[in-house]
Amino acid sequence: MKNESILVNDNFVKRKTIFSFVVFILFLCVSIFAWKKLQQQPKVDGALTTLRKGLELNEFIFANFMFNDKHLSKVYAKNLAAARVRVNGDVGLKNNIDTANWKLNLVKSIGDTLQITLAEIKALPKTEITFSFKCIEGWSQITNWGGVRFSDFVNKYGLSKQSKMKYVGMETPDSTYYVGIDMPSMMQEQTILCYEMNGQALPLNQGYPLRLIIPVKYGVKHLKRIGTLFFADTKPRDYWYELGYDYYCGM
Ligand SMILES: Nc1nc2c(c(=O)[nH]1)N[C@H]1C(S)=C(S)[C@@H](COP(=O)(O)O)O[C@H]1N2
Numbered sequence: 106m107k108n109e110s111i112l113v114n115d116n117f118v119k120r121k122t123i124f125s126f127v128v129f130i131l132f133l134c135v136s137i138f139a140w141k142k143l144q145q146q147p148k149v150d151g152a153l154t155t156l157r158k159g160l161e162l163n164e165f166i167f168a169n170f171m172f173n174d175k176h177l178s179k180v181y182a183k184n185l186a187a188a189r190v191r192v193n194g195d196v197g198l199k200n201n202i203d204t205a206n207w208k209l210n211l212v213k214s215i216g217d218t219l220q221i222t223l224a225e226i227k228a229l230p231k232t233e234i235t236f237s238f239k240c241i242e243g244w245s246q247i248t249n250w251g252g253v254r255f256s257d258f259v260n261k262y263g264l265s266k267q268s269k270m271k272y273v274g275m276e277t278p279d280s281t282y283y284v285g286i287d288m289p290s291m292m293q294e295q296t297i298l299c300y301e302m303n304g305q306a307l308p309l310n311q312g313y314p315l316r317l318i319i320p321v322k323y324g325v326k327h328l329k330r331i332g333t334l335f336f337a338d339t340k341p342r343d344y345w346y347e348l349g350y351d352y353y354c355g356m
Pocket residue numbers: 190191192193194195196197198239240241277282310311324325326327328329330
C-alpha cells in the first residue's frame with residue numbers, strides 16, 4: 106500500500122516534469138522566432154519598427170498623461186550640489202570656437218535671424234536651479250545651474266508667435282550635436298538657457314558660453330554650447346534619436 110502511493114506520486118511528478126519541459130521548449134521556440142522576425146524588420150530612425158512603435162507609445166503616454174507644466178522637478182538645497190560636476194559627451198565641443206566672439210543665432214523665422222551676445226543674455230532676469238541631473242547611461246548627480254528661464258527669454262525677445270509652434274530645435278555652432286524638444290517642456294518654468302554652474306561661468310567642456318538645462322528631460326537633451334536656436338512645427342533633427350533613442354526623453 107505504501108509502495109503503491111509512492112509509485113503514483115512518482116508518475117505524477119514525471120508527467121508534470123515532462124509537461125513543464127515541453128512548455129519551456131515551446132516558449133523558447135516562439136521567443137526565438139519572434140526575435141528573428143524582429144531583427145528582419147526595417148529600422149525607423151535607427152530603431153527596429155516594433156521598438157520604435159513602443160517608444161512612440163511611451164512618448165504618447167508621457168506627453169499626454171504624465172506631463173503637466175505645473176508639475177515641477179524636485180529641487181534641492183544649493184549646498185547639496187556637487188562641486189566636481191561630471192562631464193559627459195563632447196560632440197560639438199571638440200572644435201575650438203572663438204568663444205569671445207560667440208553669438209547665439211536666434212532664428213525667428215526663415216531669413217530673420219537675430220544674433221544675441223552673452224552680455225545681452227546675462228542682462229535678462231537670472232534664475233538658479235539645483236536638481237538631480239539624470240543621464241540615460243544610468244548615473245545622476247545633484248548640480249547647480251544659473252541662467253535665464255527660456256520662457257522669460259521668449260517674452261523679452263517677443264517670440265510669443267514662435268512659442269505657439271510645436272518644437273524648439275538647437276544645434277552646436279559646428280552643427281554636429283543637435284536636439285529637438287517639444288514646446289511644453291521648453292516653456293516649463295525650470296527650463297533655462299544656462300551660462301553658470303555653481304555660480305561660475307560654464308567650463309568649456311560643460312558648454313561655455315551657453316547651454317540648455319531642462320530638468321524634465323534626460324541628459325541627452327541638455328545641449329552644451331548652443332549655436333543656433335529655432336522653432337518648428339515638425340520634429341527638428343535629433344542626434345540620439347537618429348541613433349535609435351526615444352525622441353521625447355521625458356521623465
Ligand atoms: N554639445 C553636446 N551637448 C551634450 C552632449 C554632447 O555630446 N555634446 N551630451 C549630452 C549628454 S548624453 C549628457 S548626459 C549631458 C552631460 O552634461 P555634463 O557634461 O554637463 O554632465 O550633456 C548632453 N549635452
